[in-house]
Amino acid sequence: MASSDSAGRDLPAARAAAAVNDLIEVREGAMRLKGMLQEQSSGFAELMDGILNKLSSALSALDTGCTAGASASGASDGVIRARAESSTGRTRKRSFSRRLERSSGKRVTDTLVDGHIWRKYGQKEIQNSTHPRSYYRCTHKSDQGCNAKRQVQICETHPIKYAVTYYGEHTCKAPSNTPMIIVPASGDRADNLVSFAPTLPQLLPATTQLSSSWCTSVDDVFSSSSDPFVQADELAVIVGSAGKTSSTVGSVPDYSGSGIGDMARGGTGSFASSPSSLGFVVGSLGSIVDDDFFQFDP
DNA sequence: ATGATTTGACCCTT
């Protein structure tokens, strides 16, 4: 039903989505660069702030247009209702929707933590593939209607890495989806912003699996680089996740036997309910948020 | 008790 008009808006929407993806990648690179430069000179950091500010503005502007189109197509997403009787004799109603979002590209990564919270909704053996594919959707789908999804599969050539394909845009208030840290260039506040960083390693030693899960930012995921530094924006990711999450914060496909799933299922990657420790981080940032360090565009 | 994951079935696309 939406096929005819979707054909009409498909091209602009796709171009906008591609532009958003590109901008997101540029922004993440810029944030990383900012972190590096911040150690060198505050002048560079100022410049990077300006760049990030513009990028965030552009993303916000694009996002409103895109999400409007996406939600319009998502609402009438060819949802088909059907009744079926399972083999056990149960009668169940089913609503079925098909993905229309474009893939934002396949990434090879060594971690599944990308700053967002995912909920697994399926796993499937794939033809000509030794490893199953796992299907995740944003955990904020129910409460915020976020339609972001991802597919995760063990990399064929490098079994210790994952091939992750993302679909859709995060419309939830997840930290990596929001314009990050728009800091007025006054040194005090900027210092204040990162001043809590040294406290984090105490809480989450960077060498543990737990902290690598918590502290991995999107660029770590996307680049597969193993740079160990922890930047303020990464902390923002943690805080944002913690603040929004009431239960499980991470999930990994069940690749039992591969050894990779064990790390998550053993409890280091999946830190289901530790609200007290999360509360510490959130609490320590409460004043910062109140101070408008983190701008969440409505 | 609640929420996440597993898993078989269902349905769409090719």
Added chain:
DNA sequence: AAGGGTCAAATCAT
């Protein structure tokens, strides 16, 4: 018809 994506009951974990 096959393959792949999603649903949802059952199961598991906390």
